[in-house]
Amino acid sequence: MAPKRESPAPFVENVDTQYLETLIGYNARRAALAVIERFLKDMAVHDFRPVDFSVASLIYHNPGITSRQLCTALSILPPNLVALVNGLQKRGLITKRPHPNDGRAIGLYATPEGETLMALAEQDAANLEIAAGSRLTAAEHKTLLRLLQKVYL
Amino acid sequence: MAPKRESPAPFVENVDTQYLETLIGYNARRAALAVIERFLKDMAVHDFRPVDFSVASLIYHNPGITSRQLCTALSILPPNLVALVNGLQKRGLITKRPHPNDGRAIGLYATPEGETLMALAEQDAANLEIAAGSRLTAAEHKTLLRLLQKVYL
DNA sequence: TATTGTTATACTCTATAACTATA
DNA sequence: TATAGTTATAGAGTATAACAATA
Numbered sequence: 001m002a003p004k005r006e007s008p009a010p011f012v013e014n015v016d017t018q019y020l021e022t023l024i025g026y027n028a029r030r031a032a033l034a035v036i037e038r039f040l041k042d043m044a045v046h047d048f049r050p051v052d053f054s055v056a057s058l059i060y061h062n063p064g065i066t067s068r069q070l071c072t073a074l075s076i077l078p079p080n081l082v083a084l085v086n087g088l089q090k091r092g093l094i095t096k097r098p099h100p101n102d103g104r105a106i107g108l109y110a111t112p113e114g115e116t117l118m119a120l121a122e123q124d125a126a127n128l129e130i131a132a133g134s135r136l137t138a139a140e141h142k143t144l145l146r147l148l149q150k151v152y153l
Numbered sequence: 154m155a156p157k158r159e160s161p162a163p164f165v166e167n168v169d170t171q172y173l174e175t176l177i178g179y180n181a182r183r184a185a186l187a188v189i190e191r192f193l194k195d196m197a198v199h200d201f202r203p204v205d206f207s208v209a210s211l212i213y214h215n216p217g218i219t220s221r222q223l224c225t226a227l228s229i230l231p232p233n234l235v236a237l238v239n240g241l242q243k244r245g246l247i248t249k250r251p252h253p254n255d256g257r258a259i260g261l262y263a264t265p266e267g268e269t270l271m272a273l274a275e276q277d278a279a280n281l282e283i284a285a286g287s288r289l290t291a292a293e294h295k296t297l298l299r300l301l302q303k304v305y306l
Numbered sequence: 307t308a309t310t311g312t313t314a315t316a317c318t319c320t321a322t323a324a325c326t327a328t329a
Numbered sequence: 330t331a332t333a334g335t336t337a338t339a340g341a342g343t344a345t346a347a348c349a350a351t352a
Binding site: 009010011012015016017018019020021022023024025026027028029030031032033034035036039050054057058061062063064065066069070072073075099100101107122125126129132133135136140141143144145147148149150151152 | 163164165168169170171172173174175176177178179180181182183184185186187188189192203207210211214215216217218219222225226228250251252253254260275278279282285286288289293294296297298300301302303304305
């Protein structure tokens with residue numbers, strides 16, 4: 001059996017990443033980064049980063065949602081959401097109205113312009129999805145979503 | 154003219170995240186964050202964040218790997234790797250030796266202490282994996298890894 | 307007393323420019 | 330001229346503390 005000890009100093013030709021590839025966290029992060037990189041490029045026409053898109057999409061699908069609810073749903077801390085919401089408002093995509101039941105809270109609503117943009121952006125995101133998962137069959141795509149949700153839900 | 158009756162301002166009871174849950178990027182990121190959160194807690198005894206662990210693990214499994222190779226394998230920019238490698242060296246987990254073929258490069262090697270710690274840490278990470286994927290069967294776990302790799306490889 | 311939204315601020319992570327030494 | 334490693338620094342992302350208004 002050959003000793004792997006001090007012979008000539010070895011050097012690495014092909015990096016062995018086999019161990020890391022057994023870890024869900026490693027793989028999930030790499031996959032997320034790959035998809036997000038593509039998202040940033042393809043959604044730049046709408047001036048949406050993933051976080052802007054996520055916030056706008058939740059407001060679009062949940063008229064009257066509050067900042068606190070957005071924070072909980074997206075794991076964003078309240079101070080970090082303020083600029084995001086104000087940014088969407090300045091772009092005319094959402095409006096604020098008093099919450100009917102709670103004077104402390106503010107309901108967030110997509111404007112007609114916001115609704116139009118989100119319908120378009122969500123369609124683009126769905127197409128981007130297909131491109132990002134182009135090596136997956138439709139069944140594999142569905143399975144992947146289901147298994148990922150089992151991890152974090 | 155009777156003022157147009159605004160429909161009573163709605164408010165959201167249960168946030169609808171169905172659309173976002175159709176996106177690979179959203180789910181992969183949520184899953185990665187959930188696993189990483191657990192990793193941070195459980196690996197604190199070894200003083201390893203995910204990035205420290207990944208770098209140390211690749212050096213452990215690839216004696217003589219260079220900083221440049223680590224950067225490529227882990228998508229880390231060279232300036233951001235310097236402190237990581239120096240930190241592992243200061244902890245006595247790795248050593249630097251001249252690269253046999255390239256005077257510009259530096260080969261990185263786990264020390265005996267580093268090898269002992271990594272064997273332990275990788276075992277802990279594997280156990281953590283099982284806990285993080287506790288809602289997955291062994292077959293689902295294997296499928297998840299395979300599908301994630303199809304997305305980013 | 308607790309919660310919503312907010313400001314200010316600190317900390318971490320990631321990205322860019324430029325230098326040195328070797329190839 | 331190009332590449333490996335490094336420094337300094339800028340920018341983005343994430344975190345904590347504290348406050349006013351309301352519950």
